[in-house]
Each structure stands twice: as C-alpha cells, then as structure tokens.
Amino acid sequence: MTNDKKMLIGMQIGNGYGGQATAWMAPNVDPHNYTDLDAHVRYAQAAERGKFQFLFLPDFLSQSQKSDGDAPSLTMDPFVTMTAMARETKKIGFAATASTTFYEPYNLARILKTLDVVSGGRIGWNAITTSDQASAANYGAQIADRETRYARAHEVIQVVQALWGSWQKDAWIADKETGIFADLSKIQPINLQGQYVASRGPLEIPQSKQGQPVIFQAGGSPHSLALSGRFASAVIGATFTIEDSIRQRNGIRRAAEQFGRNPDDIKFFAGIMPTIAPTVREGLDRRGRFVEPSIRQRVGYLGMMLGLSLTPADLDHPLTARQLASARATYEDPRSEKALEIAREGWSVRDILYHAVIDYHPSPIGPAHLTADHMQEWFEAGACDGFWFTPDVYEDGIDTFVDEVVPLLQQRGLFHCDYEGDTLRDHLGIEYQYGLREEESA
Ligand SMILES: Cc1cc2nc3c(=O)[nH]c(=O)nc-3n(C[C@H](O)[C@H](O)[C@H](O)COP(=O)(O)O)c2cc1C
Structure with missing residues (x-):
C-alpha cells in the first residue's frame, strides 16, 4: 500500500553499547566504547544510512550504573558526543536532553544555538524537568515541588528562545567594503526577569539554517503536557498499547490546540525496542x-x-x-x-x-517483518507520528534494522526513501521558528 503521510524514526543513543544494560558484553562489542567517540560516530552514520530523522540522547544528572555488571546507560556528556556525531554526518538531526531544573538559560541558549549553527540546523533540545534527588545532590540542591519545577521550566524555555531570537535575522552584514560586521541595533538585549530565572542578553550567535533548535519534551504528568503543548514540536513517549498511545497523542495534540497551535506541529513518538533475528x-x-x-x-x-x-x-x-x-x-x-x-x-x-515483557518499550522479537508490522499497525491506528527506536546492541542492531526493517517500511509506503531537506525542521515537517512565538511569550 502507499500512504501520503510517512512515519518518522528517531533512534536513542546512550552509552556506546545499546539499550540493554549488559550490551557491553555482547559479541563484537568493544567494552571500552563508553569513552570511544569514534564508535558513537559510526552508530550515527549507520542511523543516517537508514535515513532516520534524528538521534535522541537521553540524559540524567546522576549515576546511572545500577550494578557491577551494568554499564552506565548514558553518554559521558550529550553535548560533546552530539558535536562529534554532527561533525561526521550530513543530514541526520539530533535531540539532546538537558534539564530546565539545573541548567541556567543563558548556558543552554548558548551551547544549543552554537551546535545548531555549526551542524547546519540539525539540533533539538529535549527540555525536561529533573525530579531525582541524586541529581539535585550533584548541584548541592534539593528537588522543589512539581509546580515550582514546571514554573521554572516555562521560564527557562521562554528565556532560551528569546535569547535565540536576540540576534536578528538580518543583523549580520560581514561587508569588508563598508567595514560593518554586524548591525548592533539588531542585536539587542531581551531583559527578561522571571520568578526563577532571568537574562539580559543579547546572545551573540546568528540564526542557524533552521532558525533555532527544535524543542522536544518527554514526561507523563499533566504539567509536562502543558509544557509540551506550549513549546514542544516533538514529544518522546512511553506507551505499551495502541489505545494508550492514541490517548497520549490526542492529549498532546489537544494541549497544543489550547495554546493556539496547529496540532500537526507537534509530533508524538512511541518507543520500540526490537530484537531482530532470522527466526x-x-x-x-x-x-x-x-x-x-x-x-x-x-x-x-x-x-x-x-x-x-x-x-x-x-x-x-x-x-x-x-x-x-x-x-x-x-x-x-x-x-x-x-x-x-x-x-x-x-x-x-x-x-x-x-520476550522482553519487562522492558521499557514494546519489543517485537524475531524476523524483521514483525517489527515492521508492529510499526505499521501503530502508525496506521494514529497511535504515533513515528517511533524512537532503541537497538538492543548498537554494533549490529542498527545495521540490521536499516538493512531489514527500513526497506520493508519503504516498500509499504510508510517511510521516506531519502531526506526531504537538510535541517531537523525539514525532517520533522515543522515550521521555521526564530525567537519566541506569540503564544509562547504570554
Ligand atoms: C520516554 C521518556 C524519556 C525520558 N527521558 C528523560 C531523560 O533522558 N532525562 C530526564 O531527566 N528525564 C527524562 N524523562 C522525563 C522524566 O521521566 C520525568 O518526566 C522528569 O524527570 C520530570 O518529572 P516530573 O514530570 O514528575 O516532574 C523522560 C520521560 C519519558 C516519558
């Protein structure tokens, strides 16, 4: 069958081994990949060969290793890893998780926009709140109540986006004849003062090829829904049944409408953790x-x-x-x-x-068509706009998915055969944005 609307695919990339805690011990896996950026780059390139829209880098701000036999589940630092991967790829987008609870907006705005500019507009920011005490302890802090965490999150995202827009689109002249590098009247302070965060600005970074980074969100509470509805263009989900996934996706779409947005401008991603094998x-x-x-x-x-x-x-x-x-x-x-x-x-x-009945996401196991069938069923039921895929082991799990599942999805008219553009916004089919949107600044 053919279908006009195509599914989107993101891939989780964490520690250099895979989604399973003991993937570091799998055959052919170098147990030192945790610190090997070349390995991460290889995995990013494999995902780009599969035409995935983005790589998703989760992050927590505390120890992730749970036992002597498990590897840490996260990359050492998502921004550094993302920089290395972006330098060695051309099209695939990235979404890095960074806490609105513990990072200051000026730091976030600066690092994310720099990455967006140097990657050619391929960066997203998964703007989450942090609710874990061990992370708070790493900042000498306590976890505030949920109201406070989310109130701060709204402010942080507003300030970050305002800083992104503070160097106006046409401010950069770079004209050797006139001797004008940039028009300072178009690079102005934002002077934002909230209850939790503030910044004067401006941020001395021009627009990227996609304007500015794309906001992602991941969470489950009504507070997180409101944050997504107001700011996010993509939501990373965790759902185990089609019915629940439809419910969550509809909830997110309604939340976007409540903020005066087109619900098609917010994409919902269901998780999938397949293990692909001949039988x-x-x-x-x-x-x-x-x-x-x-x-x-x-x-x-x-x-x-x-x-x-x-x-x-x-x-x-x-x-x-x-x-x-x-x-x-x-x-x-x-x-x-x-x-x-x-x-x-x-x-x-x-x-x-x-059968992985106790794992973080649905896990089709066996021949590639089982994974393709699962994705088709969920997508056609309106349970998601796409999937974020966690390979069991990156070393061979990405290539197997790319070589066996992707062609099936393409033959069925469900997944694109090539990138439609160059930026993450192009890949997700969402609008150009620069600075705050009107409905974000209220
Ligand atoms: C699929 C999914 C992925 C998530 N990834 C992260 C992550 O990488 N880092 C993080 O701090 N929170 C992540 N979260 C968000 C947390 O689960 C949680 O929502 C957050 O800590 C805020 O908690 P609160 O909503 O109770 O305040 C994720 C949530 C979901 C549903």
Missing part, C-alpha cells in the same frame, strides 16, 4: 542473554504482573492449565496484558521473560 527462536536467544543476569528477580515480578506466585523453579515450564485459569493481568503494570497473551501461547516462563 523467533534466535531472537529470543539473543534477547535472553540480556535477561539472564536478572532472571531470578524478573520471575517474581512476572508473577506479580499475572497475579501468580512464580519462583525460579517455574522457569523451565510453561504455566499449567490451573495457573493459566487463575492468571490475571494486573492493571498496575501496562505491560501485563502482553505478558499474559504470551503466557497463553504456551511458552516456558523463561521464554516469556525472553
């Missing part, structure tokens, strides 16, 4: 390697999801007819329905867990 069995065995180190804890949790008492002794058997008759998906965990569905197919408890 389902090979996929389960590949994914299972990442499940094994914590399988004893997971089996108890699976029992909770299904309302059963499960122990490691149950691992190598399917659920009995009696267990299946009394199993119930708990509403406390949105992944439980899927776990129950897989249990009913007769897999052993170990294989149910190998």
